[in-house]
Amino acid sequence: MSIALIVHGGAGNIKAERFAQAQQGCKEAAAIGWSVLQQGGSALDAVEAAVRALETNPNFNAGTGSCLNIAGNIEMDAGIMDGSTLNVGAIAGVELIQHPITLARRVMESEHAFLIQEGAQQFAREQGIPACRFEDLLTERQYTAWKEGNTNAAALTYTAKETDKNSNSNGKDSNDTTSKHGTVGAVAIDSEGHLAAATSTGGILNKYPGRVGDSPLIGCGFYADEYAAISCTGYGEDFIRLMIAHRAATAVAHGADAQEAAQKTIEFLSQHAEGTGGLIIVDRNGKVGKAKNSQHLAYASITEDNAANEPQAGID
Numbered sequence: 139m140s141i142a143l144i145v146h147g148g149a150g151n152i153k154a155e156r157f158a159q160a161q162q163g164c165k166e167a168a169a170i171g172w173s174v175l176q177q178g179g180s181a182l183d184a185v186e187a188a189v190r191a192l193e194t195n196p197n198f199n200a201g202t203g204s205c206l207n208i209a210g211n212i213e214m215d216a217g218i219m220d221g222s223t224l225n226v227g228a229i230a231g232v233e234l235i236q237h238p239i240t241l242a243r244r245v246m247e248s249e250h251a252f253l254i255q256e257g258a259q260q261f262a263r264e265q266g267i268p269a270c271r272f273e274d275l276l277t278e279r280q281y282t283a284w285k286e287g288n289t290n291a292a293a294l295t296y297t298a299k300e301t302d303k304n305s306n307s308n309g310k311d312s313n314d315t316t317s318k319h320g321t322v323g324a325v326a327i328d329s330e331g332h333l334a335a336a337t338s339t340g341g342i343l344n345k346y347p348g349r350v351g352d353s354p355l356i357g358c359g360f361y362a363d364e365y366a367a368i369s370c371t372g373y374g375e376d377f378i379r380l381m382i383a384h385r386a387a388t389a390v391a392h393g394a395d396a397q398e399a400a401q402k403t404i405e406f407l408s409q410h411a412e413g414t415g416g417l418i419i420v421d422r423n424g425k426v427g428k429a430k431n432s433q434h435l436a437y438a439s440i441t442e443d444n445a446a447n448e449p450q451a452g453i454d
C-alpha cells in the first residue's frame with residue numbers, strides 16, 4: 139500500500155512576506171507525520187503528530203497562535219477520525235490546552251465521541267493532560283489582530299492578556315492577515331491502507347463566546363472512512379451546513395480521485411455559499427488533493443512519488 143500525507147495551515151489571505159514561514163511550518167509538520175508513516179506507524183498517529191507540530195508553531199491559528207474571541211479568551215476546537223474503525227473524537231470550546239488534537243484523540247479512545255467546554259477540561263485533567271498558561275497560547279500577532287478588530291477591546295479587562303502583550307515570548311510577527319482563518323489539519327494513509335483525518339483551530343477571530351465552527355464537527359471540518367480522509371479550513375458556518383468533509387468523501391466513494399473530489403466539493407461550496415475556504419484530501423489509492431476558493435491555502439504533502447525529495451509545499 140502507498141503511504142501518503144498532506145497537511146494544511148489554513149485558508150485566507152496570507153501576506154506575501156509570510157509565505158515562507160507558512161510553507162516552512164507546513165513542510166516541517168508534513169515531515170514529522172511522514173516519518174511516523176515511514177516507520178510503519180498508523181495514519182492516526184501520523185495526523186496527530188503533524189497537527190501537534192502545527193499547534194506548537196505560533197504562526198498558525200491552533201494551539202499556540204490561536205485567535206481570541208470577542209471577550210479576549212482563546213477557545214479551541216479539534217477533531218480526529220480513524221477511517222478504518224470510523225471511531226471519532228472531538229472537543230470544542232476548550233481553554234488552556236496546548237494540544238487540543240491530543241485531547242480529541244483521548245476522547246476518541248474513551249466511551250465518548252464529543253466533549254465540550256468544562257466537561258472537556260475535566261476530562262483532560264482526568265487524562266493527566268495539564269493545563270497550560272494563557273500566555274503559552276497567546277501570540278503578539280493574534281493579540282494585535284484582536285485589539286485592532288475589536289471595538290470593545292478597550293472596555294474589556296483580561297489581565298493575562300494585558301501582561302502578555304509586551305512579552306511576545308513566542309517571537310511572532312504582527313504582519314499577518316490570516317488571523318480570521320488559519321486552522322490546521324492533516325490527512326494520511328498508512329501502509330495498511332488505513333486513512334485518518336485531524337483538524338485543530340482557534341476558530342475565527344472575535345467569534346462570539348461559545349461559537350463553534352466546522353473544525354470539530356464530524357463530516358463538516360474533518361472526516362475519514364475507507365475511501366478518503368479530509369480536513370477543511372474556512373468559514374465554518376458554511377462548511378457546517380454543507381457538510382463539506384463528508385461530501386468530499388462521498389465523491390471519492392462514487393469514483394472521483396482525491397483531486398477531483400477536492401475540486402468538485404469546493405465548486406459546490408462556491409455554488410451554495412458565500413463563505414470561502416479550502417480542503418485537503420487523501421484517497422485510498424494514496425493520491426492527495428487540495429482545492430480552495432479563498433485567496434490562499436497553505437499546504438505541504440509527501441507521497442511515495444516525492445518522498446525522496448522535500449515535501450511539496452506551497453501557498454496556492
Ligand code: ASP
Binds near residue numbers: 318
Ligand atoms: N473553519 C474554522 C472555523 O470556522 C476557521 C478556519 O478554518 O480558519 O472555526
